[in-house]
Amino acid sequence: MTADAANTPARQLYFCVQMMYLKNDIPAYRATYLGFMKNLRETLPACRDLLDAANNHVSGGALYQALKELRKLMKCEKELLATNLQCR
Numbered sequence: 001m002t003a004d005a006a007n008t009p010a011r012q013l014y015f016c017v018q019m020m021y022l023k024n025d026i027p028a029y030r031a032t033y034l035g036f037m038k039n040l041r042e043t044l045p046a047c048r049d050l051l052d053a054a055n056n057h058v059s060g061g062a063l064y065q066a067l068k069e070l071r072k073l074m075k076c077e078k079e080l081l082a083t084n085l086q087c088r
Helices: 009-023 024-041 045-059 065-087
Strands: none
Touching: 009 024, 009 045, 009 065, 024 045, 045 065
């Protein structure tokens, strides 16, 4: 994913973890990552299980597995946004 494609909160988190993975440097992105996690926990409470799973992988250094969970999160976010837009 490119920085330009990170245009939703879940995509921003995915991009951040992707950078951790590609640069092999979790500490450099930790503060940004924690900010995105906090924001998503507040805005997407229905996706808490996916956030927890991804966070457990990041904490354990399993970044590829975290990216897999975050793909599910992006799908969840997309579905929730589509539902909310239809209700307005």
